[in-house]
Amino acid sequence: MAARDRARTDPEQLAALLAGLPIGVEFHDRIDSTNTRARNLLVEGLVVPRAIFADGQSSGRGRAGTRWHSPYAEGLALSYALPGARREPADLVRSACLALCRALCRCGCTAIGIKWPNDVMLAGRKTGGILIESAGGGWIVGIGANLNNDPRELPGLTYPAASARGQLGRPVDRTAVAADVMVGLHANLADLPAGSERQHRRWVELSVLLGRRIRLLDAGRSFTGVVTDLGTDGSLELEDGGVRRRHRTGSVDEVFANR
Numbered sequence: 001m002a003a004r005d006r007a008r009t010d011p012e013q014l015a016a017l018l019a020g021l022p023i024g025v026e027f028h029d030r031i032d033s034t035n036t037r038a039r040n041l042l043v044e045g046l047v048v049p050r051a052i053f054a055d056g057q058s059s060g061r062g063r064a065g066t067r068w069h070s071p072y073a074e075g076l077a078l079s080y081a082l083p084g085a086r087r088e089p090a091d092l093v094r095s096a097c098l099a100l101c102r103a104l105c106r107c108g109c110t111a112i113g114i115k116w117p118n119d120v121m122l123a124g125r126k127t128g129g130i131l132i133e134s135a136g137g138g139w140i141v142g143i144g145a146n147l148n149n150d151p152r153e154l155p156g157l158t159y160p161a162a163s164a165r166g167q168l169g170r171p172v173d174r175t176a177v178a179a180d181v182m183v184g185l186h187a188n189l190a191d192l193p194a195g196s197e198r199q200h201r202r203w204v205e206l207s208v209l210l211g212r213r214i215r216l217l218d219a220g221r222s223f224t225g226v227v228t229d230l231g232t233d234g235s236l237e238l239e240d241g242g243v244r245r246r247h248r249t250g251s252v253d254e255v256f257a258n259r
Contacts, residue, residue, distance in 0.1 A: 007073045007148060009055050010175045017179035021186050023080075024050035030072070032058050034079035035133060035142040042136030046083045051182050053078050071153070075163075076128070076145040076178055080185060083138040090234030091192050093118050094203045096130045096141050099184030101206060104128075104145075106180055107172045109164050113208035115252060116227075116236050120145065121208055125162035143181060147174050200232050209255065214238070218250030 011027040018025050031037060031054045038052055056072035070077055100120045101112050104127070111123040120128035128145035151166030164172050188199060204210065209227045216223045216238060223245065225238030235248045 007171065007174065009053060009073070009178065013175050014053065014179055017176070018051070018182055021183065022048075023186065024048050026050065026052050028052070028054040030054065030056040030058070034077050035131060035140055038079040038081035038140040038142075039133065039135040041081050042083055042138045042140070045136070046081055046138070049083065049085075050081045051078060052081065053178055070144065071149060073174070074149045075147050076143065076174065076181065078143045078178060078181060080141040080143075080182070081138060082141065082189075083136070085139050087139050087189075087192070088196075088233075089132050089139075090232065091196055091199070092132050092139060092141050092189075093130050093234060094196075094199045095188035095192065096132075096143050096185055098199060098202055098206075099181050099188055100128050100130075100143055100145055102184045103177050103180040104164060107164060107177055108168050110167070112206065114203060114206045115208050116230060117234065117251075122162040122164070122167050124208065125160045127162045127164065141185065143185070145177075145181075147172055147177060197232065200230075204230050209236070209252065213256040214252050215254040215256075216247060216250050217253045218247050222253070223247070223250075 009027060014027060015025055034052045034054050034057065041050060054077045057070040057077050097114050097118065097120055101114065104112055109122055113121040115121050118130040119126050128143065131142035133140040133142070146161060146163035148165045148171045149163040151163055191199065207230055210230060211227065213226050223238055225240030227236060228239045228244065229237035231237065231246065233248065235246050237244055237246045
């Protein structure tokens with residue numbers, strides 16, 4: 001068996017690792033987008049929550065229509081379809097980020113952090129992202145991560161990228177990590193709403209922005225200031241010259257070296 005074949009997800013192992021969860025599981029060798037698949041299922045009337053995994057995506061996407069690069073059999077591509085679920089988007093983002101952080105920690109990664117609003121970082125470099133969408137009266141939790149990607153081939157795009165393999169110096173078991181992320185996500189979602197504040201505290205602990213001076217792009221405007229608060233509603237507060245402004249949308253364009 002070629003090295004590339006050994007790197008592929010083992011669907012039988014994945015199903016066995018998730019057998020204890022009351023959810024449906026499907027695996028695709030290649031697909032356009034796991035989030036698109038989840039959306040179609042919800043629109044068609046999906047009843048039981050379902051996790052969709054893929055080894056390759058041709059049209060993976062991130063926030064604001066950006067492209068998520070998903071080389072075949074190297075990263076994590078997971079979308080969780082939640083039919084008829086009354087959820088707060090901020091809770092979904094936190095639950096997903098924390099599940100990915102936990103899985104990366106359990107496979108040996110260190111210096112794990114979260115960059116508002118939806119990125120998971122390794123030593124200050126982006127390794128994963130969360131995309132929350134709604135469809136058919138339900139929610140889609142999309143999670144993408146660089147696992148066994150060659151660090152030299154990762155696109156920098158607007159933020160430097162990293163992978164688990166790049167930090168550890170060895171490949172990780174993608175099947176085990178994928179299952180671990182899903183188990184953690186399911187547990188975090190089951191903990192809501194009672195555990196919302198607890199998850200928020202952990203989210204704040206892992207923030208790489210709190211107390212840092214940043215430039216934020218929001219609605220076509222640029223704002224600069226020190227991050228003073230991360231709200232339970234998913235917002236970020238900037239202070240500049242004694243003036244505080246709260247943002248519920250936007251993206252971090254730059255993190256300055258000086259605080």
